Amino acid sequence: KAGVTQxxxxxxxxxxxxxxxxxxxxxxxxxxxWYQQTPGQGLQFLFEYFSETQRNKGNFPGRFxxxxxxxxxxxxxxxxxxxxxxxLYLCASSLALxxxxxxxxxxxxxxxxxxxx
Amino acid sequence: xxxxxxxxxxxxxxxxAANLPCxxxxxxxxxxxxxxxxxxxxxxxxxxxxxxxxxxxxMASLIITEDRKSSTLILPxxxxxxxxVYYCIVRVGGTDKLIFGTGTRLQVFP
Numbered sequence: 001k002a003g004v005t006q007x008x009x010x011x012x013x014x015x016x017x018x019x020x021x022x023x024x025x026x027x028x029x030x031x032x033x034w035y036q037q038t039p040g041q042g043l044q045f046l047f048e049y050f051s052e053t054q055r056n057k058g059n060f061p062g063r064f065x066x067x068x069x070x071x072x073x074x075x076x077x078x079x080x081x082x083x084x085x086x087x088l089y090l091c092a093s094s095l096a097l098x099x100x101x102x103x104x105x106x107x108x109x110x111x112x113x114x115x116x117x
Numbered sequence: 118x119x120x121x122x123x124x125x126x127x128x129x130x131x132x133x134a135a136n137l138p139c140x141x142x143x144x145x146x147x148x149x150x151x152x153x154x155x156x157x158x159x160x161x162x163x164x165x166x167x168x169x170x171x172x173x174x175x176m177a178s179l180i181i182t183e184d185r186k187s188s189t190l191i192l193p194x195x196x197x198x199x200x201x202v203y204y205c206i207v208r209v210g211g212t213d214k215l216i217f218g219t220g221t222r223l224q225v226f227p
Contacts, residue, residue: 004160033213043161043204043217056214090160094213105151106213108160 002027004093004109012115018079021112025072025093031055032074033106034066037088046089049074050096078114086116121205126222129199135192137221139205142186149208150181151215152190154201161204161217164190195225 005024013019025032033056034046045058049068066076072093078085092106122140129135141150149168153161165172165179167188172179178191192199204220 031213033215035215035217042219043215045214045216048213050213056212058214088158092160092213092215096213104213105163105166106215107163108153110160111158113158 004091004107006089006091006109006112008112009110010113010115012117013081014117015081015083017081018077019081019114020075020077021089021091021114023074023076023091023093023109025074025091026107029093029095029107030072031094031096031104031106032068032072033092033094034074034076035090035092036060037090037111038084038086043090046076081116083116086114088113120216121207121218123203123205123218123221125219126224128224128226129192129195131197131225131227132194135195135199135223135225137190137192137203137205137223138187139189140187141205141207144185144207145209147209150179150185150188151206151208152177152179153204153206154199155204155220156198156201164203195223197225197227199223200225 007022031050033048037043048056052068063079068074088111090111092108094104094106151166152164155161167179181188202220
């Protein structure tokens with residue numbers, strides 16, 4: 001079974017531009033989460049989507065948004081890019097079965113490395 | 118979500134067991150302990166998880182204390198390819214939000 005794929009793998013943008021990153025989850029996985037990783041802040045949760053609805057959100061400004069499509073593929077968008085948005089953006093997917101307390105393992109993609117100049 | 122505390126770095130000789138500790142003293146009854154590792158800016162790789170029983174898979178073993186306030190990840194025979202940052206995460210069941218700490222940088226040497 002193919003793993004989580006993210007496109008593009010590398011991206012260079014300039015301040016003020018906007019960017020869209022794409023994530024294709026593992027087949028059958030219904031939840032997609034996004035994380036930002038920077039040297040200063042480490043790995044931080046951005047948001048989670050399940051059944052095309054945002055289910056959880058981290059502490060990021062409104063410039064960061066996302067969506068999920070009916071096939072569970074997800075995109076995240078960052079508008080008005082700032083230098084501090086330079087980071088590795090990671091996507092993770094899980095089955096997200098109704099659990100009532102059972103954990104669901106998330107599997108991460110390779111990430112998209114964004115450089116803002 | 119419960120906070121975890123891990124040593125910043127550890128060394129291990131190749132072929133020996135690597136024992137990575139994690140403290141999670143504020144863990145709640147429905148929170149799972151997850152371990153991931155990240156090899157040089159690749160996506161984090163899932164290793165193992167558990168609730169209260171010890172767990173073992175092809176990669177590692179997870180030992181959780183009876184009071185669930187701490188756990189240890191054991192890599193039974195460390196190789197150079199196990200050099201990575203290891204993250205211990207406590208996660209509420211039924212959510213997909215992972216709160217990563219700073220992790221332990223494990224260096225396996227020949």
